Amino acid sequence: xxxxxxxxxDRETTLVAQDLLGKWLVHQTGGGERIGKIVExxxxxxxxxxxxxxxxxxTERTKIMFGPPGHAYVYLIYxxxxxxxxxxxxxxxxxxxxxxxxxxxxxxxxxxxxxxxxCRAMEIDRRLNGHDLLSDEFFIAQPExxxxxxxxxxxxxxxxxxxxxxxRLLRFYLKGNPFVSRP
DNA sequence: TGCACGATGAAC
DNA sequence: TTCATCGTGCAC
Numbered sequence: 001x002x003x004x005x006x007x008x009x010d011r012e013t014t015l016v017a018q019d020l021l022g023k024w025l026v027h028q029t030g031g032g033e034r035i036g037k038i039v040e041x042x043x044x045x046x047x048x049x050x051x052x053x054x055x056x057x058x059t060e061r062t063k064i065m066f067g068p069p070g071h072a073y074v075y076l077i078y079x080x081x082x083x084x085x086x087x088x089x090x091x092x093x094x095x096x097x098x099x100x101x102x103x104x105x106x107x108x109x110x111x112x113x114x115x116x117x118x119c120r121a122m123e124i125d126r127r128l129n130g131h132d133l134l135s136d137e138f139f140i141a142q143p144e145x146x147x148x149x150x151x152x153x154x155x156x157x158x159x160x161x162x163x164x165x166x167x168r169l170l171r172f173y174l175k176g177n178p179f180v181s182r183p
Numbered sequence: 184t185g186c187a188c189g190a191t192g193a194a195c
Numbered sequence: 196t197t198c199a200t201c202g203t204g205c206a207c
Contacts, residue, residue: 042190051190053203061203079200081191098190116191126202158190 001026001141006134009069013088013095017043018172020086020140022149025102028137029123036102036112036122037143040173040180042156044085046095051162054094064130066094072138074119074129081116082125086133086140100157100171103179114181150175157182 001024009016020038027034044052044065053075054065064073065087073085073096085096101113108121119125133139153169160166173180 044190053190056204059204075190076200076202078189078191079202083190085190100190111192114191156190161189 001143003134003139003141004070006068006070009086009088009133010090011088013043013045013097014170016086016088017041017097017170018151020097020099021151021172021174022143022146024105024141024143025099025122026139026141027122027124031123032107034108034122035106036108036118037105038099038101038140039103039177040099040101040113040171042098042100043170043172044096044098045170046089046093049095049162050165051156051159052094052096054096058094062094065096066092067130070133072124072128072131072133074124074126074131076126077116082119083115084119084122084124084128101173101179101181103177113179 020041023038025036047054054062058066068091069087071087077083085098087096089095100115102118110121111117112121152173152175154171156171
């Protein structure tokens with residue numbers, strides 16, 4: 001298991017998003033080491049992307065998205081669910097990748113096929129907002145053995161308000177994987 | 184200072 | 196299809 005370096009995240013967001021598929025999300029908690037294989041993601045391209053939170057510019061909430069790559073952007077949605085993103089590209093770009101589903105690898109209980117569900121299973125909440133993903137207790141790694149994968153591209157979920165941006169194929173998932181939120 | 188509205192999930 | 200539930204951004 002090899003931790004991803006800063007340079008992995010400091011690339012064009014659609015590339016980072018697709019390369020995150022199959023990687024392991026690792027979180028050291030009081031309940032033990034929790035690991036999930038990333039099987040579904042969405043790319044949010046920056047300030048010009050009307051579906052992205054960063055389209056509102058730099059605010060108290062979005063400043064993490066505009067920060068340096070390789071950090072976690074965690075926010076509360078609908079007053080009850082947490083969503084985890086990883087910041088990508090150069091500081092100031094406001095781009096990130098939303099992790100939407102993981103396949104249980106170690107110490108995960110309950111469903112993991114949705115952005116809120118994976119955060120609950122991985123014990124991720126707002127306390128991890130802004131956390132460096134090159135840390136030892138919360139990071140993403142390349143597993144020892146990686147299989148050959150086929151990537152499916154679909155429109156993003158729940159962003160109909162973003163007009164033409166809602167039609168872009170910026171949601172990526174592993175073909176045939178049973179842990180994807182909406183195949 | 185108040186208020187409309189979610190990058191959702193679960194129940195009906 | 197409806198609803199729970201609250202932080203954020205922006206109008207006033």
